[in-house]
Amino acid sequence: MKNKKKIIKIAIDSPAAAGAGTVAKKISKHFNLLYLDTGKIYRLLAFYKLKNEKKFKNTFIRKKIGKLKIKDLQGKYLLSDKIGIEASIIAKNKNIRKIVHNFQLRCAYKFPKKFNGSCLDGRDITYKIVPDADFKFFITASTKVRAKRRFKELKKLGRKIAYNDVFKSIKKRDYRDYNRRFSPLKKTSDSILINTSNLTKKACFFKIKKIIETKQKKNGNI
Ligand code: C5P
Numbered sequence: 412m413k414n415k416k417k418i419i420k421i422a423i424d425s426p427a428a429a430g431a432g433t434v435a436k437k438i439s440k441h442f443n444l445l446y447l448d449t450g451k452i453y454r455l456l457a458f459y460k461l462k463n464e465k466k467f468k469n470t471f472i473r474k475k476i477g478k479l480k481i482k483d484l485q486g487k488y489l490l491s492d493k494i495g496i497e498a499s500i501i502a503k504n505k506n507i508r509k510i511v512h513n514f515q516l517r518c519a520y521k522f523p524k525k526f527n528g529s530c531l532d533g534r535d536i537t538y539k540i541v542p543d544a545d546f547k548f549f550i551t552a553s554t555k556v557r558a559k560r561r562f563k564e565l566k567k568l569g570r571k572i573a574y575n576d577v578f579k580s581i582k583k584r585d586y587r588d589y590n591r592r593f594s595p596l597k598k599t600s601d602s603i604l605i606n607t608s609n610l611t612k613k614a615c616f617f618k619i620k621k622i623i624e625t626k627q628k629k630n631g632n633i
Pocket of ligand 1: 427428449450451453454495498499500502503532533534535536584588
């Protein structure tokens with residue numbers, strides 16, 4: 412009898428610029444998982460809102476999300492600070508979160524057969540979107556480290572921005588994300604804490620890879 416493929420689902424929550432996206436992408440590639448950066452969905456919606464606020468109604472949002480493909484979320488234009496701030500305002504809206512929910516579920520549970528599972532990162536993934544994930548991580552770093560990283564990233568993209576403004580905007584977003592009423596950012600008790608303040612990207616990748624492989628070995632999955 413053919414061996415049934417063991418599916419793995421990874422859920423990651425993290426505050427802005429903690430390095431979750433970078434490591435999630437690497438881990439997904441390594442374990443052949445479908446990767447979804449859920450923040451990009453809110454960023455894309457923020458882009459639409461900034462482009463035409465009058466048009467930005469539930470029916471419009473539903474239509475856009477209904478047709479959404481992961482490849483639509485890859486544009487560098489979504490990385491700006493302005494869009495990040497607007498995304499965190501949009502993300503407080505319960506109706507918008509509901510619309511986005513189904514798309515995330517599809518990615519987490521109904522990924523194409525060529526993948527061995529899924530890996531989603533965001534703010535409410537570990538307890539709302541994929542509560543039954545096989546691996547849950549809360550990835551964080553100090554505000555200063557995160558602001559420095561985001562500043563470098565934005566500079567690399569050629570954006571004219573001051574470090575202090577990046578620092579302030581990260582603090583503002585943290586406040587909104589941790590304190591909102593619906594789906595706030597939090598570390599669940601069953602999530603493994605990874606502090607990346609003093610970790611290189613490589614070290615962070617190996618740390619998470621080891622955690623996954625150790626559990627898989629223990630369960631006899633590899
Ligand atoms: O992860 P990123 O910084 O791109 O996310 C942009 C914003 O989208 C966050 O500040 C947060 O307010 C929102 N978001 C969310 N829930 C998620 C992912 C992102 O509320 N699952």
